[in-house]
Amino acid sequence: MSRPPTVFISYSHDSKSHEDQVLELADRLRREGVDCNIDQYESSPAEGWYRWMFNQIEGADFVLVVATEPYYRRFHSKGIEKGVEWEGAIVAQELYDNPRSTKFIPVIFNSSDISSIPEFLKGTTCYQLPSSYE
Numbered sequence: 001m002s003r004p005p006t007v008f009i010s011y012s013h014d015s016k017s018h019e020d021q022v023l024e025l026a027d028r029l030r031r032e033g034v035d036c037n038i039d040q041y042e043s044s045p046a047e048g049w050y051r052w053m054f055n056q057i058e059g060a061d062f063v064l065v066v067a068t069e070p071y072y073r074r075f076h077s078k079g080i081e082k083g084v085e086w087e088g089a090i091v092a093q094e095l096y097d098n099p100r101s102t103k104f105i106p107v108i109f110n111s112s113d114i115s116s117i118p119e120f121l122k123g124t125t126c127y128q129l130p131s132s133y134e
Helices: 016-031 047-060 069-075 083-099 111-118
Strands: 005-008 034-037 062-066 103-106
Touching: 005 047, 005 083, 016 034, 047 083, 069 083, 069 103, 069 111, 083 103, 103 111
Parallel strands: 005 034, 005 062, 062 103
Antiparallel strands: none
């Protein structure tokens, strides 16, 4: 029997409602049998947040990059949230090392966020997700 795919969701903490959307997505993927992980499932990883993020990205079969304007701004070091900056650097390095990688998938909840996809993923198919899974 094969193992389920592992997915890590990279996103920014734009607002409580956005965090709830991402959590709902992660919960849905888990219900569908995907081994999905996000920071909201952790309270304080023993290895620290930076190592935890690195391990999640490195170990995932796929990384969903939830593109929003705050994510894009923070990815480019123009915000206070360092997690996105760190995750973005790891993703960019992996794509630099393996430009044909299909591991990283940009997703959006709102069509207006299409312009917020980081440059290194603009040539990749972007998927618009439903705003709710109820």
